[in-house]
Amino acid sequence: MVIEKDKSLKHLNTFGIDAKASYYAEIRTIEDLCAVILHPMYRSAPKLILGGGSNILFKQNFNGLILHNLLQGIELLNEDENFVFLKAGAGVIWHEFVLYAVQHGWGGIENLSLIPGTVGASPIQNIGAYGTEIKDTFYELEAIDLQDATTHRFNATACGFGYRDSIFKREAKGRFMIVSVTFRLSKSPVLNTRYGAIEQELQAEGVTQPTIQDVSKAVIAIRSSKLPDPKIIGNAGSFFKNPEIPTSQFETLKAVFPELPGYPGLEGTTKVAAGYLIEQCGWKGKVIGKVGMHRQQALVLVNHGGATGQELIDHAVRVQDSVLEKFGIHLEMEVNIL
Ligand SMILES: Cc1cc2nc3c(=O)[nH]c(=O)nc-3n(C[C@H](O)[C@H](O)[C@H](O)COP(=O)(O)OP(=O)(O)OC[C@H]3O[C@@H](n4cnc5c(N)ncnc54)[C@H](O)[C@@H]3O)c2cc1C
Known part of the structure; x- marks a missing residue:
């Protein structure tokens, strides 16, 4: 694994701030992660996990090691009559994960379409939009302790989810790298279309019996028209x-x-x-x-x-x-x- 020095973060945060990191590593496997955090040179260095950089503001250079999470993979762990348990690597792009679920007809996260960032960051602030939060479908996550590379599992209670909040913004801040997240998605989804402009958008499109695909499309259309695109501003x-x-x-x-x-x-x-x-x-x-x-x-x-x-x-x-x-x-x- 290559460790870069004095890495510019300009293209790695959606504010486009031209800050630098003393050290920077792309994490593509858990073995890489454990090797770098246990390495004597970096063991005591301040560390920051970076996903899509869409919820970070650098007010200065980062004097430490940035671990850029690129862990991939989506896996169907288990299913029963009503639910699927879908696990994703923390570096999977959140919207791609939502589309994967939607395409398979598994419901619960369609209202969260087009939120920027990675799956691994989604529990940090319990991302939410249009009356849905990930805590509603979250099952568990796996995280590596950055001090000793031990693996830990957190269920929803252990994550202490609140409004744009979890223990990862409070008592566990900066301690773990989340490496995968598992969601419990419904095979017979109950749609949540009452919030925001979803109902109006569906009506405008002439949809009377919406599916989760329709809801996802409506959310994408609303967000694209309302929110500034970080690629432009x-x-x-x-x-x-x-x-x-x-x-x-x-x-x-x-x-x-x-x-x-x-x-x-x-x-x-x-x-x-x-x-x-x-x-x-x-x-x-x-x-x-x-x-x-x-x-x-x-x-x-x-x-x-x-x-x-x-x-x-x-x-x-x-x-x-x-x-x-x-x-x-x-x-x-x-x-x-x-
Ligand atoms: C245009 C736009 C619209 C948005 N809309 C919404 C919205 O509707 N709802 C909403 O909730 N948010 C929204 N956000 C905020 C953002 O998309 C989310 O907070 C997203 O989850 C951030 O993901 P990221 O991968 O970019 O995280 P980053 O910005 O890279 O990181 C955010 C924080 O999480 C930590 N972190 C990231 N990954 C991990 C990991 N694997 N393990 C441990 N810590 C980690 C970082 O260290 C940092 O403290 C929006 C952002 C933009 C730019």
Whole structure:
């Protein structure tokens, strides 16, 4: 295995930040992974697992070893009358995995079509879209401890999934490389078309009895029309989480801002659309230097070309400060800052 030095990460993160890594290795087998992390030269080096780089913002160079996960393979592990247990290597492109499932008629992840990134990153923030999260179909994952190369299995409870959250963003942050993920997909899927614009898109296409293929196609069409393509303009999708605030606070705000969108959250909380808050503070489409919030999607922080990670973070903080001042709500960053 080749270990590259002073590797440019510009084409390995969707913000297009021109940061460098001291060392960089492409991981194509678990044996390679174990060999490199146990190697005396790299054993104590800081390590970062990189998938598609679609949820990372480099604010500086990475002084350590980047392990670029390219582990491949999709395997049908098991099946019964109702379900299949489908395992994928962590480096499989998430959307290709979704299409594989959809083509076979196995349901549960079709609403997550076209989310960028890899299968291995999907549990990190429990990716979600259009009323579905991976926790709904997740069965288990295998991970290698980066300290001693031991193998560990995590079921859904052990992953501690929450809204854009799991133990891999908290207590287990940076400790493991996820090497495979197994999903339990349904042979008789129950479609979830009520969320977002899926129903309208299906109607526009004249689909009255949708299949999972139809739902996947509808999601692809909606996402392609709504979200900025990182190949054209650097971004990492939603930069902030939708905040969950006490329902009493939501009602007080609603009296002042009658159009404030809110959805029932966990126990006495309401989830508020962060995009609305950002737009109300005047950030939507506003460009400062090389950065700004996207003109159609206020929640998406964009690099208009040549911005540094620090410039993007400074802008995110400006947005956070103004939302806090106007609404008394703290916006939490969803993207991983390095
Ligand atoms: C245009 C756009 C739209 C998006 N839409 C959505 C959306 O609808 N819903 C949503 O949830 N997300 C969305 N995202 C965010 C992103 O696609 C997901 O978070 C995705 O799972 C990131 O995958 P990745 O492989 O690119 O991870 P990376 O950005 O490479 O890594 C993200 C984090 O996970 C860690 N990591 C990655 N792989 C592993 C592994 N194998 N083992 C251990 N740690 C690992 C990294 O160290 C890093 O901390 C969007 C992003 C973009 C650019």
